[in-house]
Structure formats: structure tokens, C-alpha cells
Amino acid sequence: LTADQANLVKSSWKQVSHNEADILYAVFKAYPDIQAKFPQFAGKDLESVKDTAAFATHATRIVSFLSEVIALSGEESNLAAVNNLVSKLGADHKARGVTVAQFGEFRTALVAYLQAHVSWGENVAAAWNQALDNTFAIAATTL
Numbered sequence: 001l002t003a004d005q006a007n008l009v010k011s012s013w014k015q016v017s018h019n020e021a022d023i024l025y026a027v028f029k030a031y032p033d034i035q036a037k038f039p040q041f042a043g044k045d046l047e048s049v050k051d052t053a054a055f056a057t058h059a060t061r062i063v064s065f066l067s068e069v070i071a072l073s074g075e076e077s078n079l080a081a082v083n084n085l086v087s088k089l090g091a092d093h094k095a096r097g098v099t100v101a102q103f104g105e106f107r108t109a110l111v112a113y114l115q116a117h118v119s120w121g122e123n124v125a126a127a128w129n130q131a132l133d134n135t136f137a138i139a140a141t142t143l
């Protein structure tokens with residue numbers, strides 16, 4: 001990721017990083033198989049859980065993780081830290097039966113959300129694509 005790309009990811013992420021529950025809702029709505037892996041939400045109507053405290057808690061965990069990795073991006077000296085965080089995320093999710101394909105679904109839903117909610121364009125799209133290629137390749141090593 002170039003410094004410019006890291007800045008584009010950071011500035012666009014800032015536009016949506018406070019929409020935690022909205023982002024998780026969009027992911028579950030597009031991919032019910034992801035929702036089904038969460039013991040607390042499996043088999044429940046998405047509309048009835050989306051405003052609960054448990055939903056907000058999970059949404060905040062996921063979005064905070066993304067914020068943490070994004071904050072580290074664009075600095076070579078942070079590469080080892082990113083690698084550690086994302087490989088651990090992959091291993092923790094593998095233990096829950098989450099698949100590489102589901103991470104791919106999450107990526108698709110996240111990019112669709114960004115496209116609809118941030119100032120989008122070719123450069124922003126390319127920056128996110130590169131950032132997600134890099135991090136998902138790390139996750140795939142332990143998933």
C-alpha cells in the first residue's frame with residue numbers, strides 16, 4: 001500500500017467507521033450464512049436483532065478491529081503488527097468454522113457498503129482493493 005493509498009483508505013473509512021451496527025447489518029443482510037455462524041444471532045430474524053445491545057457490541061468489535069488495522073496501514077514499521085493481528089483473527093475464526101469463502105463474502109459486502117456510503121472513485125476503489133488483497137491474503141494463511 002502506498003502512503004497515498006493508505007491515506008485514501010483512512011479518510012474514506014472515517015466517513016463510515018461510526019456506523020458500526022449499520023455495517024454489520026449490511027453484511028448479515030447480504031450473507032445470512034455469516035449471521036448463522038454467530039451463536040447469538042443464528043436462526044433469528046435480522047430485523048429483530050439489529051437494534052439490540054448484543055448486536056451493537058459485536059458490530060463495535062468488528063469495526064474496531066478494522067479501525068485498528070487501518071490506523072496501522074501505510075507504515076512499513078507496522079507491517080509485523082498488522083501481520084500478527086490479522087493472522088490471529090484468521091486462526092480465531094477458523095476455530096469457529098468460518099471459511100475463506102465467507103471472508104470473501106464479508107469483503108464483498110464491505111466494499112458494497114463503502115461504495116454506497118463514502119465518496120467513491122477509481123483511486124479510492126483501487127486503494128481499498130489493494131488494502132483488502134493484502135489483509136485477506138494474511139487471513140487466508142491461518143483460516
Ligand code: HEM
Pocket residue numbers: 033034035037038039040061062065066089092093096098102103104105106
Ligand atoms: C468474533 C463470525 C468475519 C472480526 C466473531 C465471532 C463469530 C464470528 C462467531 C464470535 C462472536 C461471539 O463472541 O459470540 C464471523 C464470520 C465471519 C467473520 C462468520 C465471516 C466473514 C470477521 C471479519 C472480521 C471479524 C472479516 C474483521 C474485520 C471479529 C472480531 C471478533 C469476532 C474482532 C471478536 C474478537 C474475537 O473473538 O476474535 N466473529 N466473523 N470477523 N469477529 Fe468475526
